[in-house]
Amino acid sequence: MFVLVNLKAYPCNPIEVATAAADVADDSGVRVAVAPQAANLAAVAGTGVETWAQHVSPNEHGSHTGSTLAEAVAESGAEGTMLNHSENRLKLADIDASLDAADRVGLETIVCANNPAQTGAVAALGPDAVAVEPPELIGTGTPVSKADPDVVTGAVDAAARVDGDVDVLCGAGISTGEDIVSASDLGATGVLLASGVAKADDPRAALEDLVEPLR
Amino acid sequence: MFVLVNLKAYPCNPIEVATAAADVADDSGVRVAVAPQAANLAAVAGTGVETWAQHVSPNEHGSHTGSTLAEAVAESGAEGTMLNHSENRLKLADIDASLDAADRVGLETIVCANNPAQTGAVAALGPDAVAVEPPELIGTGTPVSKADPDVVTGAVDAAARVDGDVDVLCGAGISTGEDIVSASDLGATGVLLASGVAKADDPRAALEDLVEPLR
Amino acid sequence: MFVLVNLKAYPCNPIEVATAAADVADDSGVRVAVAPQAANLAAVAGTGVETWAQHVSPNEHGSHTGSTLAEAVAESGAEGTMLNHSENRLKLADIDASLDAADRVGLETIVCANNPAQTGAVAALGPDAVAVEPPELIGTGTPVSKADPDVVTGAVDAAARVDGDVDVLCGAGISTGEDIVSASDLGATGVLLASGVAKADDPRAALEDLVEPLR
Amino acid sequence: MFVLVNLKAYPCNPIEVATAAADVADDSGVRVAVAPQAANLAAVAGTGVETWAQHVSPNEHGSHTGSTLAEAVAESGAEGTMLNHSENRLKLADIDASLDAADRVGLETIVCANNPAQTGAVAALGPDAVAVEPPELIGTGTPVSKADPDVVTGAVDAAARVDGDVDVLCGAGISTGEDIVSASDLGATGVLLASGVAKADDPRAALEDLVEPLR
Numbered sequence: 001m002f003v004l005v006n007l008k009a010y011p012c013n014p015i016e017v018a019t020a021a022a023d024v025a026d027d028s029g030v031r032v033a034v035a036p037q038a039a040n041l042a043a044v045a046g047t048g049v050e051t052w053a054q055h056v057s058p059n060e061h062g063s064h065t066g067s068t069l070a071e072a073v074a075e076s077g078a079e080g081t082m083l084n085h086s087e088n089r090l091k092l093a094d095i096d097a098s099l100d101a102a103d104r105v106g107l108e109t110i111v112c113a114n115n116p117a118q119t120g121a122v123a124a125l126g127p128d129a130v131a132v133e134p135p136e137l138i139g140t141g142t143p144v145s146k147a148d149p150d151v152v153t154g155a156v157d158a159a160a161r162v163d164g165d166v167d168v169l170c171g172a173g174i175s176t177g178e179d180i181v182s183a184s185d186l187g188a189t190g191v192l193l194a195s196g197v198a199k200a201d202d203p204r205a206a207l208e209d210l211v212e213p214l215r
Numbered sequence: 216m217f218v219l220v221n222l223k224a225y226p227c228n229p230i231e232v233a234t235a236a237a238d239v240a241d242d243s244g245v246r247v248a249v250a251p252q253a254a255n256l257a258a259v260a261g262t263g264v265e266t267w268a269q270h271v272s273p274n275e276h277g278s279h280t281g282s283t284l285a286e287a288v289a290e291s292g293a294e295g296t297m298l299n300h301s302e303n304r305l306k307l308a309d310i311d312a313s314l315d316a317a318d319r320v321g322l323e324t325i326v327c328a329n330n331p332a333q334t335g336a337v338a339a340l341g342p343d344a345v346a347v348e349p350p351e352l353i354g355t356g357t358p359v360s361k362a363d364p365d366v367v368t369g370a371v372d373a374a375a376r377v378d379g380d381v382d383v384l385c386g387a388g389i390s391t392g393e394d395i396v397s398a399s400d401l402g403a404t405g406v407l408l409a410s411g412v413a414k415a416d417d418p419r420a421a422l423e424d425l426v427e428p429l430r
Numbered sequence: 431m432f433v434l435v436n437l438k439a440y441p442c443n444p445i446e447v448a449t450a451a452a453d454v455a456d457d458s459g460v461r462v463a464v465a466p467q468a469a470n471l472a473a474v475a476g477t478g479v480e481t482w483a484q485h486v487s488p489n490e491h492g493s494h495t496g497s498t499l500a501e502a503v504a505e506s507g508a509e510g511t512m513l514n515h516s517e518n519r520l521k522l523a524d525i526d527a528s529l530d531a532a533d534r535v536g537l538e539t540i541v542c543a544n545n546p547a548q549t550g551a552v553a554a555l556g557p558d559a560v561a562v563e564p565p566e567l568i569g570t571g572t573p574v575s576k577a578d579p580d581v582v583t584g585a586v587d588a589a590a591r592v593d594g595d596v597d598v599l600c601g602a603g604i605s606t607g608e609d610i611v612s613a614s615d616l617g618a619t620g621v622l623l624a625s626g627v628a629k630a631d632d633p634r635a636a637l638e639d640l641v642e643p644l645r
Numbered sequence: 646m647f648v649l650v651n652l653k654a655y656p657c658n659p660i661e662v663a664t665a666a667a668d669v670a671d672d673s674g675v676r677v678a679v680a681p682q683a684a685n686l687a688a689v690a691g692t693g694v695e696t697w698a699q700h701v702s703p704n705e706h707g708s709h710t711g712s713t714l715a716e717a718v719a720e721s722g723a724e725g726t727m728l729n730h731s732e733n734r735l736k737l738a739d740i741d742a743s744l745d746a747a748d749r750v751g752l753e754t755i756v757c758a759n760n761p762a763q764t765g766a767v768a769a770l771g772p773d774a775v776a777v778e779p780p781e782l783i784g785t786g787t788p789v790s791k792a793d794p795d796v797v798t799g800a801v802d803a804a805a806r807v808d809g810d811v812d813v814l815c816g817a818g819i820s821t822g823e824d825i826v827s828a829s830d831l832g833a834t835g836v837l838l839a840s841g842v843a844k845a846d847d848p849r850a851a852l853e854d855l856v857e858p859l860r
Binding site: 006008009010011037038039040041042043053054055057059060061062063064065066067068069071072073075076082085086087088138139194195 | 651653654655656682683684685686687688698699700702704705706707708709710711712713714716717718720721727730731732733783784839840
């Protein structure tokens, strides 16, 4: 299982979370990555943790003020990028172009989707993985694997029908190791989580609890 | 073959084009529809021509100033709606929600896509059809069926792999009856066209020429 | 005082509200207008009521699928257009261009703004009026003139400092004639309202109550 | 005069340009700053050059995946931020909120505008400065101060009428020291430039030439 911690724009210390994540990944052997804001990518990558961007722009080098180019993200030390998070929804054509941008520089890709139908749609664009996150569960602490397991199995099926090489991750409401095990049981190969770690009083302890059942 | 004439925001007389389209459809037996701006839907539908919207909003009834609700479009007499034209690209989640909105009121749906990969993606959302239109050919007078026939066959294959019930139309650069026949030969079940009719000196004559090989 | 009833995407019968508004305007001598969705403009204008659009696109005639051109709006019988409602916020450059579009065809313009600073900003673009509507009060039934009268007087002052010819209207939470009188006392020359009329069981009675103190 | 070099998403080495800019600023006594992509802010600030962001998001700390928070920008060492560049146009309400975000952390602000009317509009929101850049001149090498000097003086007048504390900078087509002197003569207190330095074979030489008349 892959555990990707999205720091969003939370008032956490990204270096503290990244250092904890790097240590927990080393200790447990579980793959754990951290996705900070673009401005913090290099500092987070400097801790040695696997680093992901929260977004890359669909464009190439050129006159694009305010962009976050895949090239700049990769040069900052990131190994992957999320795309189309429900807080940052993209046009279909831009998901396609941002996936091309990520491919150009070798970034791994996870595209978010709200439901099984969108999971199938995204899978047709050839990302490495799709993360299914019903928007109404994000930040609730109720995991989709419990609230609506059919969404996860439906997403796994939808992706498989379109492209058997596309993994499905599970997001929204994940906060315990048990939630991760449930997600795995439903066919997900990883989880996206955010507040459960980034807003925890002790992010290291939160991560240790999370990966405990996966050791 | 289905011939859908997109009036865009051209300075044409929508009633004149609609009347011509209704007559040509009657005379030839070819299915011809016209897609005017939202403000002109009722007037165009009043001519008896099959009428399509250029877009419907993803939302339901409620506090959404500036929306074009599927309900209002259907009540104006439209029978279908285009979505995600390259001049009006939508977020993936909004294509999904606009398709739901169209289904709610029984509007037929055609979603535009730039290439075969996006055609497959859109097909996964369950529209009635996808129109593949490479943006670089729109308005050029060079039909995609001639400039890049692999895009059309690739789109037909991509849609079929995802959902065999989803038709593929062909847009961008269609201006003659021969172009429509080529599109049909490549597996398309219809064409999207715009300036070739809407900006013609004599829209009726342009339409008659277009459908001639289909009679 | 000018009373502009925004029908948003409410499930009301636009013709019924428009007919009531036309009658109440005639009976009371108060200026009352109705702003329906674009698809309903012609039908609403056909009742004889003063008709406004909820939005016009910033562009001119051309290849702009999904646009609502100022020309199409004016030809449908509308006399004015709202712009930049908080449910349909526009880029600064597009407010500027949509105002140019409205001017091109003689549409009167009201641009919405959240606060006094934005009211001053909009006034610098030369609309006929600015409607100040704190987003947090929209749909609450608590009028800005009561909840936060300083917002209204601040907006009136901000507009006057920039361009003395720009009127200020007051929106958000207006539902009674008393609210309109308060708005007038604070320097507003009109009100924007929506649910108080459009979602009323008896829109005509609601409008009669509203204009009663203005007769 | 303030010289702000916008690196956009150009394929330049941001550290090389930043080091050159720091040296030229030191040698000449002219204020020179560099605005890299968000991912490069910390590295650029590390050279000692005055560093600006190309954009900051309108939101505060919270669940906002893909944002570039003013806080993260300031912590990376930036001293200011551009907003609303013609390649990254913002909604009016978001310009207002992004200015609040910048104020929150003490970032200096320059908001771009296309013409004198928009310059006045932006000035009403209280930024430190407005940069007037007619979009049709960006990247042309023809300076606005020569092609259309009335735009610059019109912008200076428009800002002064609204808020005498708001400076006006001049962008679009600036590439020589003479262009900067012309801009100064027209009332601008600085210039925005991009390709003239960022795409120069020798950015240091380009900067030295630019500031020569200002020494």
